[in-house]
Amino acid sequence: MSLWTAAEAARATGGEARGDWTALGVSIDTRTLRAGDLFVALSAARDGHEFVAQALEKGAAAALVSRVPENVPADAPLLVVPDVLRGLEALGRAARARIGGQIVAVTGSVGKTSTKEMLRTVIGGQRRVHAAEASYNNHWGVPLTLARMPRDTEVGIIEIGMNHPGEIAPLARLARPHVAMITTVGTAHLEAFDNIDGIAREKASIFNGLMPGGWAVINGDLDTTPILRAAAEATGAHILTFGEAPANHHRLTKVDIIDTATVAEARIWRAPALFKVAAAGRHFALNALGVLAVVRALGLDRALACSDLSQWTPPAGRGMRERLLLDPVDEKMAFELIDDAFNANPVSMAAALEVIAAARPKDNVGRHARGRRIAILGEMLELGPDELALHAGLADLPATAELDVVHCVGKRMRALYEALPPGNRGRHTEKASDLAAKAARLVDAGDVVLVKGSKGSKVSEVVDALRKLGHPAPDG
Known part of the structure; x- marks a missing residue:
């Protein structure tokens, strides 16, 4: 299935399409580019325009550029825009608008990527899922994940991170999630904030992007939970809390860490539940409980989700x-x-x-x-x-x-x-x-x-x- 035609990409970005091409994917790296990808010439450590010719030689369908590189043929397939990053954002926005499915966004000081992968495993057992293959959660990672989203996606899972104040809200507005989850709030990136309350307010800004009638899934055991709850209430979101305290909607009642696995008992919206994850750690059980809260918000089968949790294993570098x-x-x-x-x-x-x-x-x-x-x-x-x-x-x-x-x-x-x-x-x-x-x-x-x-x-x-x-x- 095609991802972008030249005409669609031009309409989405307001750019000039040169040639009649069809892209099957989107790439920002010639080392992992596959034939048929649209190569996006982002500028980071090096200017991506330096690699356009190489991308086309490797079979790229076209290249998204802000200028035509000197070593590229005159008839090369291109999409020319004023700014490449803005062009990628526009593609992400258009991809988000054209799907009929739902979007889940995840942020938090700890556990974003592991939770994203849990969601992929659990929701993937019931719906066609799209999620980034790596920790693509920043100013280019989020629009890239969206731009790669297939047309028939039923649930898209978007990880959103931050290093400094003001980064999460624009990415959340780009993703426009139906469900937004905050795993926890901790002291990561504390040097960029006055205190942990500032970190909580930044994390809570993910709710600014929620669709009307959306769900906020938050850790209910934190000192900063009132900040998260207030931010969710300000957007009119439905709120689901998870944690170990009795007041949580989804509550862990028992956790057994058994060497290489964790077995948990919980109350999920007043109903008893038992689930296992193939990794040791109370934090994995807690994030899994948050995943089950997302499952409820999406209206999916919780019993099947509990069963599928056992299929998840931590990705490399994350336990x-x-x-x-x-x-x-x-x-x-x-x-x-x-x-x-x-x-x-x-x-x-x-x-x-x-x-x-x-x-x-x-x-x-x-x-x-x-x-x-x-x-x-x-x-x-x-x-x-x-x-x-x-x-x-x-x-x-x-x-x-x-x-x-x-x-x-x-x-x-x-x-x-x-x-x-x-x-x-x-x-x-x-x-x-x-x-x-x-x-x-x-x-x-x-x-x-x-x-x-x-x-x-x-x-x-x-x-x-x-x-x-x-x-x-x-x-x-």
Whole structure:
């Protein structure tokens, strides 16, 4: 099915279509471009116009440009607009307008991408779903996700993020969701705001884009919940709350973390429910409950949704777990890796530490008689003037006391390293690459290893080094 014809794209953007072309997809990167894509020449680290010729050589249907590059043939298929980003936004707006389905938007300080993927899994069992394949939640990611939305989409799932005040509302107005969900409000990006109330108000601005009669799904357990609720009420939205407090519409009543899975009991709009997710963590159970609240708002089958939740697994870098063999002959000689190296703030760090605290290492299989719980923690960025105290405060978490070794990466993580009991201190390095070089000395068979940090801490380099130590192991 075609996504954009030249005439449709020209009408949507007010641009000039050169040639009669049909696009099957939309791409902003020649490395992942597929034949038939419309290449969008965005300017970021480099000017996308430099890659138009390459995109066309790879089979792009056309290119969205603000000028004709010198190395492009005169008869090249193009869509010429005054501003490429504005043109992409116009395509996203037109794609949103032409579908007859519903839109769900998700934001929050923690759990946006994981929740988006839960929604894809659960709603995808009942409707034709469209969602971004990655964490495309910023000023170009949201319009790109919309511009790629197929004509027959029944539910579109849009992730919306922010780094600074004023970013969420314009993206929410572009998406015009029928349901908007806020996973939680935490101290992520605190350096750009005066306090956490400011973060809550920014998150709550997602409700400014709600369709008339839309639904606001909010975490009801937060100190900032009144701010979220007031913002939703101001738009006339129907409100659904989720959490553990008795007053919530959707309430967790019991959570059992069983090594690699979480089983939860809940009351969903006064009805009992039982569901399981194939990942350990109370935060996953809470986000899953929010997903079930979205399911109710969309009028979908909740029993089927509860069943489908068990099919979801965390994406890479966001809590994905895997067993890695250190000895290809002996399947017992393996360690477990929890890859959560994409994002970190005090809320998500505490949740991840709770996960590894519940993990079960295997004894008597490696050099150490007892399997260990090992955390490799990269620094948390954008926390503002209290950043060192927030890092050091991780040492006081009950989950931290359950760990055998904590390795720390980054200058800010020095504060945690010094706050840890001497017996739990592993290594401290300022660069992730220095710790990655010592990967073979960090782990042993039977260990469970968590790698967690902000993307900028580059602890993903440690994940890569740990993976290279062995081979994926069969479950068991």
